[in-house]
Amino acid sequence: MKKAKAIKIICALLSALLLLAALLVLSGRRTFKVSSVSGFSMNTPVHLSAAGPDPEKLDAALQDALRILENLNDRLSLYQEDSLLSEVNKAGGLHPVQAGPEISTLLKEAAEICKLTGGSFNPLVGPLTRLWKINKREQGDYTLPTQASLDDVLPLVRIENLSFVSPDQVFLRQKGCTLDLGGIAKGYASLKIARHLASQDIRSALIDLGGNIFALGAQPDGSPWKIGVRNPLDPGGDPIAALAVKDAAVITSGSYERYRIVDGKRYSHLFNPATGYPVENDLRSATVVSPNATLADALATALMVMGLDRASDFLESFLKEDPSLGVILVHQTSDGPSLAVTANLEDRLKVLSPGLTVTCIPK
Incomplete structure (x- = not known):
């Protein structure tokens, strides 16, 4: 993002x-x-x-x-398989993840700004990032996502899917939900x-x-x-x-x-x-x-x-x-x-x- x-x-x-x-x-x-x-x-x-x-x-x-x-990069990277963010994303729909006070506070602030802006900023936009695969350095053969594929992932983008089961534990309610903090x-x-x-x-x-x-x-x-x-x-x-x-x-x-x-x-x-x-x-x-x-x-x-x-x-x-x-x-x-x-x-x-x-x- x-x-x-x-x-x-x-x-x-x-x-x-x-x-x-x-x-x-x-x-x-x-x-x-x-x-x-x-x-x-x-x-x-x-x-x-x-x-x-x-x-x-x-x-x-x-x-x-x-x-x-x-x-911070080691914890917040969407593309590092061993990052904390990747761990949270992989656990979507399965179990909460201990994120620690700093990252939990950041995620809570992101959720608050999402609500403040009526969803125009959304930290759960990751499914769209992965679906569209937009990157100017990779301009080769490319097929636009279908409306059906978009309809499949849009429910995963809802901010209600981001929850906190304790002050420092983060839980994504649905499998496939993906936090993307690039914004x-x-x-x-x-x-x-x-x-x-x-x-x-x-x-x-x-x-x-x-x-x-x-x-x-x-x-x-x-x-x-x-x-x-x-x-x-x-x-x-x-x-x-x-x-x-x-x-x-x-x-x-x-x-x-x-x-x-x-x-x-x-x-x-x-x-x-x-x-x-x-x-x-x-x-x-x-x-x-x-x-x-x-x-x-x-x-x-x-x-x-x-x-x-x-x-x-x-x-x-x-x-x-x-x-x-x-x-x-x-x-x-x-x-x-x-x-x-x-x-x-x-x-x-x-x-x-x-x-x-x-x-x-x-x-």
């Missing part, structure tokens, strides 16, 4: 990454050195950078962050890494998990991080906007990176859990800005499923409960891409693409 994060937001416009790659940054009376590490986990490239006065402490904290990430796991991981770095007294860091960004603190000079928003109609081109961010996740979902093309039609990796079909609406990407990266990740997926009008209605209600949440929706018009932006981001967003239309949501 997902995330595939479309319009994925790329770390501090690359220029900010180059800034972090510098050997040192001066701030007041102290000299801040910069450390960076890269890797591959959760099926995506990982880039972590942090600044501080003690390079050994930075290096140790970043290496610990990579281990934290790999530990929430990287957000959760970035938040966990940010908290770890903060616990090590690191106040300036940039966490990039395949375009899922968490900006910890500010840049070493005190200015906000500048996060680039990609054009989903030209993802390899220049960013269409830049967003100033401190202490928040910036997470995007979209359909331009993972898809299949069958008979000239593109099928997204994002699914509508109600119909079982890949998402097909006027939205091309949805970016969510929030200190809660777990929520941001899941809501980015949900908004993509909703489409522009339903997303606007949802935000009108949701922002009354959480006015700090920021959203950027890129939608298709006859004149090209257009941005719909929540009011709380307007003064932090710089449009880089000439002629780009920007409107406020909710209306």
Whole structure:
């Protein structure tokens, strides 16, 4: 699922990454050195950078962050046969599985967000992921699922199939139910890494998990991080906007990176859990800005499923409960891409693409 994060937001416009790659940054009376590490986990490239006065402490904290990430991947991977998630999925309809307090809490949050979004985000979308087998790296012979096959798996996607028989025991009520946390796991991981770095007294860091960004603190000079928003109609081109961010996740979902093309039609990796079909609406990407990266990740997926009008209605209600949440929706018009932006981001967003239309949501 997902995330595939479309319009994925790329770390501090690359220029900010180059800034972090510098050997040192001066701030007041102290000299801040910069450390960076890269890797591959959760099926995506990982880039972590942090600044501080003690390079050994930075290096140790970043290496610990990579281990934290790999530990989460070992438990949450849909594709590792020995992962905790695979164990839960295999036990569907048979018996509960001891998931432990951390993963149980994450699954409960996922279930709550599913209900909050009317099912647009759904952690049980795994049967659709397996049925459609959408992956742009595997474009060979392919047959679209039949309506009959979709009808067979749709009952498995109902969130009521996810239950907790004790605080830490997870049970999938039907055989064939499949948890797929691709729409929430990287957000959760970035938040966990940010908290770890903060616990090590690191106040300036940039966490990039395949375009899922968490900006910890500010840049070493005190200015906000500048996060680039990609054009989903030209993802390899220049960013269409830049967003100033401190202490928040910036997470995007979209359909331009993972898809299949069958008979000239593109099928997204994002699914509508109600119909079982890949998402097909006027939205091309949805970016969510929030200190809660777990929520941001899941809501980015949900908004993509909703489409522009339903997303606007949802935000009108949701922002009354959480006015700090920021959203950027890129939608298709006859004149090209257009941005719909929540009011709380307007003064932090710089449009880089000439002629780009920007409107406020909710209306």
